[in-house]
């Protein structure tokens with residue numbers, strides 16, 4: 220039996236992105252995907268719309284994938300970009316572009332990629348699949364993982380009567396992850412307060428409903444296009460948990476109650492349910508088995524963070540696991556995946572819980588909702604919310620232009636990089652002794668820095684003025700076994 224470096228369970232966006240990162244670093248990768256067919260109406264517009272935040276956009280651009288996404292170019296961001304236009308929302312409360320103080324983010328240079336954009340799941344997965352295949356990733360569809368076993372040296376993955384062998388296994392198999400259950404992970408968190416519905420319907424009297432997002436005393440309905448709705452019904456998640464079929468009569472009765480109208484549905488075309496159950500694996504690694512994406516954390520889609528969180532996991536894990544397999548990882552590098560990503564998961568789960576808390580029907584939540592509405596209209600309030608929703612962070616390398624080429628374009632090879640704007644020979648020599656690319660050149664705006672060490676995932680490991688380079692680099696880079 221062939222032993223792969225890594226087996227990934229799940230060819231969703233996170234599994235695919237991770238596979239690309241690993242294959243870019245010369246690892247052999249097998250993806251096992253349960254679904255025979257990658258296509259689904261729920262992955263296509265408008266249901267398949269996913270908001271990408273700044274770190275995801277940067278991650279895609281760093282690997283040359285952003286330009287391959289046509290949907291973000293074609294589809295106007297429904298929130299627009301002018302001052303009075305909606306830039307996003309918190310618990311259904313809009314925040315406006317004109318209220319955001321972007322001067323608080325001076326590291327976002329003119330060459331920065333956008334802070335937010337719309338994408339389509341189907342297209343994102345198609346682009347990632349093409350890249351994975353071009354990099355030599357083997358993808359087997361219609362092969363659902365059913366069991367896992369590990370010893371000190373490898374992992375055996377069962378899929379029905381078939382078995383596959385890998386040095387490592389990463390569960391990217393979504394919210395109901397089999398790898399998480401079979402791999403002995405604890406999944407802790409809070410129970411749902413509502414059942415969410417995604418439906419495509421025809422109405423007999425469509426004029427009774429408003430378009431856009433409507434928070435009512437009984438829940439929320441969001442009509443993106445006529446007949447395309449997301450609905451939030453505070454039933455304690457009971458309907459979703461019963462697992463009953465979503466019928467026309469049921470959707471109509473829920474929608475009538477929430478909208479307080481006599482809306483009549485004449486046809487139901489697509490229906491699926493979800494909840495705000497918020498759970499997170501207490502550990503992201505058990506021996507040779509790791510988790511990423513929805514397999515590691517689930518929460519309500521409010522605020523659109525799940526995909527972004529998962530892509531961030533993949534970006535963080537890929538180069539660390541590859542270095543571990545190559546044998547040139549510093550001690551503890553792989554464990555830094557959980558140390559860095561778990562706290563971010565906690566933040567996102569709490570962000571979604573906070574939104575649910577102020578959307579509950581009832582006077583206490585309405586009172587809080589009103590206070591948030593006032594705060595979000597202030598400059599500081601809008602800037603804070605935008606910073607959280609768009610994932611603005613100062614530990615990601617600014618997109619400097621060096622001799623006319625952006626940092627993100629310089630990172631297509633997936634290597635770490637030492638940027639040295641003053642061409643210091645000592646820094647050049649350090650870079651050549653590590654698996655780190657050395658880059659120098661002229662920079663229009665260096666934001667006050669003369670040198671930065673950047674990890675393959677774009678995170679700044681060291682800046683001049685931060686103390687000793689060797690000490691700061693030690694947790695991330697070892698002396699090179701492969702010359703850069």
Ligand SMILES: Cc1cc2nc3c(=O)[nH]c(=O)nc-3n(C[C@H](O)[C@H](O)[C@H](O)COP(=O)(O)OP(=O)(O)OC[C@H]3O[C@@H](n4cnc5c(N)ncnc54)[C@H](O)[C@@H]3O)c2cc1C
Nearest residue numbers: 229231232233253270364392393512513523524525526527
């Ligand atoms: C209505 C809605 C709106 C959303 N909006 C946003 C948004 O705007 N922004 C955002 O960031 N996020 C959003 N999300 C969340 C986002 O869609 C998920 O977080 C994201 O899809 C997670 O990606 P993933 O690859 O981890 O899991 P998935 O996309 O669930 O992929 C998992 C894959 O694993 C496969 N699989 C499952 N079981 C097995 C098995 N046993 N063996 C092998 N393969 C298996 C599945 O078939 C699937 O292909 C939204 C979610 C919903 C429901």
